Amino acid sequence: MHFKKLFQVLVLGGAVVGASSGCAQANAQDKDKKPPVDAGTQTGGGVKGW
Amino acid sequence: MTAARRAAAEAWAFRARVEQEAAQRFDRLAAIVAGFDPGSPVPAMMRRAADDERRHTELCSRLARNLGSPVTLDPAADLPAIAPRTLDARQAALYEVVAACCITETESMATLTTLLAGEPDPEVREVLHSISRDELVHSRMGWAHLSRESSSAEVAFLSPLIPGMLAGTIDEGLFGSPPADEDPEGLLRLGVLPLARKREVFLGTLEQVVFPGLERFGVDPEPGRQWLSHAAGLQ
Numbered sequence: 001m002h003f004k005k006l007f008q009v010l011v012l013g014g015a016v017v018g019a020s021s022g023c024a025q026a027n028a029q030d031k032d033k034k035p036p037v038d039a040g041t042q043t044g045g046g047v048k049g050w
Numbered sequence: 051m052t053a054a055r056r057a058a059a060e061a062w063a064f065r066a067r068v069e070q071e072a073a074q075r076f077d078r079l080a081a082i083v084a085g086f087d088p089g090s091p092v093p094a095m096m097r098r099a100a101d102d103e104r105r106h107t108e109l110c111s112r113l114a115r116n117l118g119s120p121v122t123l124d125p126a127a128d129l130p131a132i133a134p135r136t137l138d139a140r141q142a143a144l145y146e147v148v149a150a151c152c153i154t155e156t157e158s159m160a161t162l163t164t165l166l167a168g169e170p171d172p173e174v175r176e177v178l179h180s181i182s183r184d185e186l187v188h189s190r191m192g193w194a195h196l197s198r199e200s201s202s203a204e205v206a207f208l209s210p211l212i213p214g215m216l217a218g219t220i221d222e223g224l225f226g227s228p229p230a231d232e233d234p235e236g237l238l239r240l241g242v243l244p245l246a247r248k249r250e251v252f253l254g255t256l257e258q259v260v261f262p263g264l265e266r267f268g269v270d271p272e273p274g275r276q277w278l279s280h281a282a283g284l285q
Contacts, residue, residue: 003258014193046218
């Protein structure tokens with residue numbers, strides 16, 4: 001029950017929020033935008049939480 | 051000092067540092083996302099979230115201090131980027147939002163609701179309750195961003211990267227044995243999950259919230275599931 005409710009509130013609720021002001025637009029120029037050369041990791045990392 | 055009090059003081063001090071990093075991350079991501087999706091509600095949510103996290107830092111620091119573990123924070127500390135260098139800027143932002151919000155903030159919400167379902171001390175309950183109201187929004191803004199990106203861009207590239215996000219999220223000891231002096235009841239009163247309960251919440255949240263959520267928006271959760279089976283010794 002706990003997890004089912006979290007799915008509804010967070011995931012489905014988030015989708016509703018995301019759709020509230022139209023869709024994002026694809027932009028071909030974004031493909032050319034690279035993060036700063038000293039940014040990022042080789043394989044990717046995560047974010048520590050509670 | 052009791053073992054529970056000592057462990058709780060360390061946990062709240064760790065949370066203070068985590069909250070401070072989150073404030074920096076949301077400030078940075080708000081500017082990046084606004085650059086390619088100016089119609090999105092997410093950047094404004096992230097700016098508010100950054101303010102929330104600064105307040106949470108204070109709340110967690112105060113509890114840590116009251117429990118006997120004063121926290122020294124460095125507001126000027128650099129926040130390392132976590133996305134793989136191979137991604138473009140928009141993909142890197144999505145990677146970081148999924149790692150920070152869809153995974154970590156969702157896990158935090160599960161932890162907070164589990165703790166609040168118990169009987170924490172009044173001061174601890176007040177802090178947990180205050181933080182949980184905000185963390186709900188912080189998790190939701192991640193799913194909102196993934197939802198928007200999935201409608202306009204290819205997001206399947208994230209799938210093989212989910213194991214790296216998960217590996218970077220957990221403590222090394224999550225799948226190990228609890229300390230010999232662990233006091234589960236004492237920890238719960240002070241706002242900390244005993245190890246077995248923490249593992250149970252982490253697994254349940256991934257399996258029943260995060261993985262179905264990723265799948266819903268076009269990110270195959272199978273590599274993440276395989277990582278989890280291996281990490282948790284389920285296979």
